[in-house]
Amino acid sequence: MNKEDLIPAQEICVRYEVEYQFVNSLYESGIIEIVKIEETEYIHYDYLADFEKMIRLHRDLDINLEGLEAVNHLLKQIRELQKDNRRLRNRLGLYE
Structure with a gap:
């Protein structure tokens, strides 16, 4: 894992104006991953889009953590079905 692809969790909290507890809750529910390096917690760049999506759902639609977990699960299922x-x-195209 490249450290350049990691964003400090504290920086994300400041930039998106969220409490660390929200970030930690998303981590505990499996929506994002947190990497700990030398007592500093980081979020990988790949999870930033999911994080932003969850913030919007939480703020704009007032969806609680359990709802965010359900939405995240359904979005993953949709991606798998699309794949x-x-x-x-x-x-099928091979046989046509």
């Missing part, structure tokens, strides 16, 4: 659909369409 399967693409794979099957590609296989």
Whole structure:
């Protein structure tokens, strides 16, 4: 894991104006991952889009943590189904 791809959790809290408890709750529910290096906690750049999405859902629609977990689960399922659909369409294209 490249340290350049990591963003300090404290910096994210300041930039997005959220409490660390919210970031930690997302980590505990498995929505984002936190990496700890030398007593500093970081969030990988790949999880930033998911983090931003959860913040918007939480703020704009007032969705609680349990709701965010459900939404995240459903979004993952949709991505998997879309991936399967693409794979099957590609296989079908071979036979046409």
